[in-house]
Amino acid sequence: MEISFANRVGSIRPSAIRELLKLTQQPGVISFAGGHPAPESFPIEEMKKISIKVLEEQGRSALQYSATEGYKPLREFIAKRMKNSGIEVEPDQILITNGSQQGLDFSGKLFINEGDVIICESPSYVGALNAFRAYMPKFVEVPMDDEGMKIGELEKALEQNPKAKFIYVVPTFQNPTGRTMSLERRKKLVQLATQYGVLILEDNPYAELRFEGEEIPAIKHFDKDGIVIYLGTFSKTFCPGLRIGWVAASNEIIRKYVLAKQGADLQANTMSQMELYKFLEEYDFDEHVRKIREIYIKRRNAMLETMKVEFPDNLKYTYPNGGLFTWVELPKGIDAEEILKKSIDQKVAFVPGSSFYPNGGNENCFRLNYGTMPEDLIVEGVKRLGKVLRAL
């Protein structure tokens, strides 16, 4: 029998990265592909103690259904931490989600009618683009430079699309480019969005992973009218396997996210929320994040220093001050997918850049993640990749 799927199914694409991950799981492959955090950073011993405590003290609650909004002490912790970083938000304005990916899906579900415009950075996070695609938007891309979205181009995009549903940004250590939007542009972004009455969806998974330079306030810090929806996650600062992220938004908006969560899967994992909270309560989270940063600084240095030596001179790439990614631009006309094939022969994997552009093109770029591999393998992998690139 012919299966008649909904029209939106034609828009859903397999994640290039998740498909690639299957390849990179072959033994011996040096992977710069996934967005995986360093497993060395996972607090396994602490988790053992915590699991026992949660089960002993609250076992029946931990294994039972719980509130759709999420575990209240966890929401209170998040609100407090956000306040400390300059964002005014109440616990009741927070919904716990399965990683920030679920916040992206809900954002599509709650705002996008078929054909609606979403404004995004060019390039942008492919997982977000795929989540939005299920709701069939039109993507309008705003070019970037090293300070993030070009504001003149953003204003043009808003002028031409005043009914855009939201502006999607990863302002800090962006996935895929590693770039950070400057303070000045953040202010202008909020000002323009307010002027045009368009929401901002701020996706902020990497901000805590700053290696150097001064902290820049989140875009939501500048939000006086509740036009910024903020997505956070513990996937990069704790453990992604527990799938815990959150949405923070105005009362009116968060209520709709809660309804979306009810219909989608009732609630986040009760036990994992309690375990995470127990960790936050009993250990020094800032110290834990500091340790993670130290791992990544070394890896960023290993990758970027080796790239400087081993990559041909005609390549451009970003120098990230935090997060997990650097972004490489090959000369026009060279296809990163072809490079990937040759690179896989040398057992090195990365993600070609084209899928980060919602409307395609830009085949000459690729993304490298320095977060997953130890330094010696990073050096070795970049060397091999350098050979492939110099052979062109």
Next chain:
Amino acid sequence: MEISFANRVGSIRPSAIRELLKLTQQPGVISFAGGHPAPESFPIEEMKKISIKVLEEQGRSALQYSATEGYKPLREFIAKRMKNSGIEVEPDQILITNGSQQGLDFSGKLFINEGDVIICESPSYVGALNAFRAYMPKFVEVPMDDEGMKIGELEKALEQNPKAKFIYVVPTFQNPTGRTMSLERRKKLVQLATQYGVLILEDNPYAELRFEGEEIPAIKHFDKDGIVIYLGTFSKTFCPGLRIGWVAASNEIIRKYVLAKQGADLQANTMSQMELYKFLEEYDFDEHVRKIREIYIKRRNAMLETMKVEFPDNLKYTYPNGGLFTWVELPKGIDAEEILKKSIDQKVAFVPGSSFYPNGGNENCFRLNYGTMPEDLIVEGVKRLGKVLRAL
């Protein structure tokens, strides 16, 4: 600023039950409202041992990202168990979801265009109706009797809606009625669906909780052409707080569910999947389920025996042979919401029936869950409810 949500947001409703749950969490309330399993049945001591083992043996994997499809050994276990109960399914035809609720949401996402027809039992599971509503279908209800959907009425519905996207059924110990579709009707359902080329969505969370009588094969057992999509869950046989369910479907269809999962939240909780599998591996799951059944048999008996004595004679209600629910029909013209108000004054809660009918009406019904409360409170709660009902 005026927030412009997507049109579908107008169709999303708060879950009557989840809202009610907040009320019932007040101390001293005897709740027959939620679909909560008995917390006494949670294997807390075993979970303590298992958590340690998983973290010791596979800590880094357990806390890391993992495959969208789900943890392979868990999918193999599920496939084997389904085969043992007469359903031919391979591990690769299974996707792990966050409870079966997520399978319901994905079913809406993958099949429903605005205005498409979904055929369902009348009444039907309200959580499914709410999940589907986000995709704006038209619901066609098929009346039931004690053997499930009336097949003549189903055939009429199919004749009038040959392009219906799927027939949604909870065939065994249905939520909300506790009814079970007979063997003969299951066969006819598959035959009719095949004839009309309409998919069946079989939601089967309660089948393992049979108290008496012979097991009836799942609808998917009769599926020779891959037209049945099967939703299963560990929420009623293990712990709902871990949010682990699954979808089983043909290769063509399951691939789309995997894409939906990628976009929605990447994957299920890695650690919880590994813990559950460890439990299945190290303990006797059949024995565990048998213990749960024993708890519920006593509670079903306590509720139904007390109802027989305490409820007025002009009420009809179902006698469930398994699962968690009985369904009460008041004389026409009596509104169960009014009864609920009086009942809450007596600190007893239940769910009024109207929300289980997608197109409304039937205000004279309500659902009772005997699964959550111990016997003495069940007896006390039914007595109080009986007083309210007899005062009418």
